[in-house]
Amino acid sequence: MWGVHAALAVLANPARRIERVVATRNAASRLPPGAEPQILEPDAIDGMLPPGAVHQGLAVRAYPLEPVDLERACTPPDGRSVLVLDGVTDPQNVGAAFRSAVAFGARAVILQDRKSPPLTGVLAKAAAGAIELVPHVRVANLGRAVETLRAYGYNTVALEGEAGLGLSDALDDKRSAVLVVGAEGKGLRPGVAEACEKRARIPIAPAIESLNVSVAAAIALYEAARAKAQ
Numbered sequence: 613m614w615g616v617h618a619a620l621a622v623l624a625n626p627a628r629r630i631e632r633v634v635a636t637r638n639a640a641s642r643l644p645p646g647a648e649p650q651i652l653e654p655d656a657i658d659g660m661l662p663p664g665a666v667h668q669g670l671a672v673r674a675y676p677l678e679p680v681d682l683e684r685a686c687t688p689p690d691g692r693s694v695l696v697l698d699g700v701t702d703p704q705n706v707g708a709a710f711r712s713a714v715a716f717g718a719r720a721v722i723l724q725d726r727k728s729p730p731l732t733g734v735l736a737k738a739a740a741g742a743i744e745l746v747p748h749v750r751v752a753n754l755g756r757a758v759e760t761l762r763a764y765g766y767n768t769v770a771l772e773g774e775a776g777l778g779l780s781d782a783l784d785d786k787r788s789a790v791l792v793v794g795a796e797g798k799g800l801r802p803g804v805a806e807a808c809e810k811r812a813r814i815p816i817a818p819a820i821e822s823l824n825v826s827v828a829a830a831i832a833l834y835e836a837a838r839a840k841a842q
Contacts, residue, residue, distance in 0.1 A: 613674065613736040614657075614667035616642065621741025622672045623647055628744070629675040634660065639669025662733065677731055680747040682757055685720040689765050689788035692719035693836040698754050698804045699795040700825055703729045707738025708826035709793075714742040716833035719788075722757060725750040758792060758807040766790045770800055770808035771832055773822050779832060782812035783839040791832040796825050 613622055616639070622628050623644055634657055635649040643649055657667050686694055695713050700706055706729055713721050728750065729735055731743045751757040762768045767787040771779070771794075783789055792808055794800035805811060814831050816823060823831070 614661055614665050614671040615737045616668045616670055617740040618736040619670040619672045621744040622674050625744040632673040634671050636669035679750040682749050685747045685749050687764055691788055691840050692717055693789045694720050696722045696792040698800050703735035704738045705826040707735040709829040710739040710742040712830035712833050714745045716837045720747045720749055722749045724754050725752050755803040755807040761790045768808040770805040770811045772811050773813055775811040775813040777812045779812045779814050779835050782810045783836055789836040793825055793829050
């Protein structure tokens with residue numbers, strides 16, 4: 613992982629096992645005590661990372677974060693929302709969704725086990741440290757996971773542009789919310805949408821067909837947080 617926010621968040625997370633820290637001389641001054649970086653020139657760090665990676669003088673190699681069990685992460689419902697990403701494979705979008713999840717107090721982010729990108733590299737940079745701050749759950753079957761969350765007592769809401777119910781009305785509910793968003797273009801898979809109790813839309817101007825998935829997730833998380841604050 614690279615970049616100031618991502619690197620510092622990794623180092624601050626006690627759940628992480630750190631393998632190596634590299635830094636430029638200037639960036640090393642931002643590291644916490646005990647980080648023990650290897651001091652390198654910027655070009656040397658460039659050569660260790662994918663082309664175009666903006667590392668800001670810091671990079672960290674760490675063992676992966678372990679996903680959390682669904683029941684442990686989400687029970688009992690406590691007012692916070694849960695974000696479910698169905699078929700979202702772009703690391704930038706997943707990272708941005710993690711960032712919004714932290715910003716709006718989500719309890720967990722749920723991903724499909726096989727098709728979701730690893731929480732490293734570009735994704736970690738886009739998340740700006742958020743992957744260290746909110747638990748993630750990986751499941752083999754998202755539809756079944758949504759049904760389980762519904763059984764736990766959550767208000768499960770699928771976001772679909774053609775739904776008749778507005779998002780704010782769908783969240784007019786005392787229960788904690790599960791917000792289920794799908795990939796751009798494809799949207800939610802039918803089985804995942806059908807597992808949800810409600811289908812709702814974010815009202816947008818007719819000139820625009822749809823929102824970027826990370827933007828839709830941010831709006832939904834904000835609306836859920838706002839509904840609980842009222």
